[in-house]
Amino acid sequence: MNELRERTLIEMFGALEGIYGANYECKYYPCHFGGQDCSFCYCPFYPCLNYGFGGELRVAENGYIWSCENCWWIHEKGNVEEVIFLLSRYPKQKLIEEDWIFYSRVLQELYYGEELGQLIDNVYNLIPAVFHGKECERVEDAEFICIKLEDFNIMSIERLNYFEKAEKGVLIPVKEGRKLYGVLGGEPVICEL
Numbered sequence: 001m002n003e004l005r006e007r008t009l010i011e012m013f014g015a016l017e018g019i020y021g022a023n024y025e026c027k028y029y030p031c032h033f034g035g036q037d038c039s040f041c042y043c044p045f046y047p048c049l050n051y052g053f054g055g056e057l058r059v060a061e062n063g064y065i066w067s068c069e070n071c072w073w074i075h076e077k078g079n080v081e082e083v084i085f086l087l088s089r090y091p092k093q094k095l096i097e098e099d100w101i102f103y104s105r106v107l108q109e110l111y112y113g114e115e116l117g118q119l120i121d122n123v124y125n126l127i128p129a130v131f132h133g134k135e136c137e138r139v140e141d142a143e144f145i146c147i148k149l150e151d152f153n154i155m156s157i158e159r160l161n162y163f164e165k166a167e168k169g170v171l172i173p174v175k176e177g178r179k180l181y182g183v184l185g186g187e188p189v190i191c192e193l
Helices: 003-016 077-087 092-097 100-112 127-131
Strands: 056-060 063-067 118-120 123-125 136-138 144-150 153-160 169-176 179-184 187-192
Touching (some): 003 077, 056 169, 063 153, 153 169
């Protein structure tokens, strides 16, 4: 297990035992906003791959990362309480062993009330969740991204324009500024973020 995921699980188990609130002693406090709840310093849903939370795909020294710099959702007290309530329903061993899709499904249940992503063979299409509630219009052509994950780490990305070309990964829209491009219901679309 990688070091970041191990730290995430340690923080999550601490939060599930009731250790939560603002961490005024942290040298980074407030990393998102004053009064934030720091129960999940390391988000259990990382990388969520959903632009709707404020995160985005960025190029890093060794490849790609999902930046959560503009995501505040996991630090809002009401959301923390819901996450703790939902995750506490599962045995700790299950939370340790589960993969990214499990955590994405939990997040979607919390945020949307249901899973909107779709598992198609060995590809998880997260585009319907990312586009949920957004105004979209049909376009002539649109690409999307297939992200390959390994142990919650982004290993590679590939820009595609046909689902058939996707192999084992997570599909998300392409983000350019405040616009998202992808395929929804078999149609290429553009949506405003």
